């Protein structure tokens with residue numbers, strides 16, 4: 001999010017009316033020996049109950065396949081999703097098309113194939129495939145939500161839905177959006193479980209969070225409500241109230257519900273892709289940050305979004321390097337039968 005702006009030069013004494021417009025507060029970061037350990041509250045059983053609730057949500061067979069911008073009008077893109085090769089391209093009207101990624105003729109991978117007026121031509125011998133499909137090749141349901149691409153695949157234990165369950169988002173044309181993609185050696189549930197443990201935030205990511213308290217009264221298995229300060233520096237931060245919930249089994253959403261950026265969301269989608277050369281599962285984490293503010297200054301930030309975006313992505317990546325390490329460690333312990341809880 002656009003919350004890691006330089007704030008170290010803020011004058012100590014600003015006029016009251018100016019101060020009221022600036023969300024940044026002087027919240028010195030405590031040293032570890034002054035921080036309350038969170039492990040007593042982060043009960044393995046409580047995290048497991050939230051995870052069980054999330055995993056019971058029907059994902060409808062829908063998987064996030066990447067960013068909306070990944071598939072252009074002129075060429076197909078092939079991806080492996082849930083162990084299946086899937087090809088994506090655009091119909092003449094720009095809508096997303098998806099289908100099996102192997103050509104029905106001799107099995108060429110349908111990647112980087114030319115697309116003309118919505119018809120894709122296989123690179124090996126020119127077989128033409130249209131969004132309608134034919135006897136030998138049936139398209140999958142696909143959806144572009146304006147930020148992310150989705151494909152629907154038959155999945156055990158899931159009942160097809162017409163559309164993915166999209167979390168409420170702030171208006172996209174008033175927001176700064178950044179999408180980060182990162183693979184991890186784990187399963188989707190490990191990614192979700194990491195986020196269902198918000199108690200690790202201030203300890204594991206002190207560069208990003210402090211003063212993190214889970215509001216037990218407002219939280220249950222389906223929802224975790226957290227008061228937290230986003231760090232800008234060791235001295236300044238932005239206190240907000242945020243809520244985590246899982247609209248489907250492979251997605252967890254953090255929404256800011258009070259404070260600067262209310263209505264902003266961070267959507268984390270975990271998509272199983274395939275296995276590595278040792279047979280271990282690979283999960284692609286696609287994180288969409290949609291930062292919104294009704295402050296006048298934010299419009300300036302939105303105009304600057306091509307400049308801000310690399311910074312947003314850098315912060316999200318740093319968090320995710322750590323969070324993927326957590327998810328991978330959880331997976332490793334589960335495989336060894338040593339995971340507590």
Ligand code: FES
Pocket residue numbers: 103104105106107108122123124125126127
């Ligand atoms: S393999 Fe695709 S046309 Fe031959």
Ligand SMILES: [Fe+2]
Pocket residue numbers: 194200201204205319323
């Ligand atoms: Fe984390």
